[in-house]
Amino acid sequence: MRHADGRAISVLVVDDEPAIAELISVALRYEGWEVTTAGDGFSAVVQARQTRPDVAVVDLMLPDMSGLEVLAKLRRQYPDLPVLLLTAKDAVEDRIAGLSAGGDDYVTKPFSVEEVVLRLRGLLRRTGIAEAESGAQVIVGDLVLDEDSHEVWRAGEPIELTATEFELLRFLMRNPRRVLSKAQILDRVWSYDFGGRSNIVELYVSYLRKKIDSGREPMIHTLRGAGYVLKPTS
Structure with missing residues (x-):
């Protein structure tokens, strides 16, 4: 909105x-x-x-x-x-x-x-302050995510993602340059803590990296002990 x-x-x-x-x-x-x-x-x-x-x-x-x-x-x-x-x-x-x-x-x-x-x-x-958006796109650097069609492109090339990968990427892109902890990601993407299995976050981040960053300058970065951050490439 x-x-x-x-x-x-x-x-x-x-x-x-x-x-x-x-x-x-x-x-x-x-x-x-x-x-x-x-x-x-x-x-x-x-x-x-x-x-x-x-x-x-x-x-x-x-x-x-x-x-x-x-x-x-x-x-x-x-x-x-x-x-x-x-x-x-x-x-x-x-x-x-x-x-x-x-x-x-x-x-x-x-x-x-x-x-x-x-x-x-x-x-x-x-209250009439805002109306729902349509056709909303989230753009970080050369990475584009369409929230309606669930399509993703990097440098103009389409990238196929699963539903969970898409939600994880959307969360990262909605918070560019912001370090997100595993707990925050679990709460937002999975809506619960997976019984403390934070390794599920590591697994899906690795999936995203293979699709988003493979053969390109990386956008997804790990801050050891803190979490993950997505940054546009220079």
Whole structure:
């Protein structure tokens, strides 16, 4: 999804748990959105003033103020800002309080990142901020991926990929120059941890390398102990 004029969607993610904020951020960057994060309410208000986000994800439990206070402050800045609330509380009164305070939707922890993305897409459509893209292509250097036709080319030459290889490549291409850990890749591409079998990532990266990099300057790089990164060739 993008703005009608082609600009990327801007998202503010507010959560004091770095692992959760990073997980959501990676998933949203995968969608091609620009993400800013904040670990407390004060930082969230400052970031919102600087970036003017299109939509915000706000945890209700923050170290310096409640998520509802953050919601109120954000709404004073931008009255029409769509806000998705994250809560560890499943009581009906907590959900009602969040929605009554002006939250547009909520997700209860623990949640899947796919659910967060789907809820945000729904908010953006309902508020008219963005519409779904059609014919979207992702381009990194001489590598082109068509998300609709599931076709891939490198330097104009078509490359045949399996469905899993395609999803892995799309995740890497949606996050160019960004180091992605095996855990992040497992969560996004396979949606679960394979019982800790991170070697499945190594296996599929090796498959991709044979198809993408074989006989060419490599684009897929391994950072030992950190993960993988896709970079355009010079």
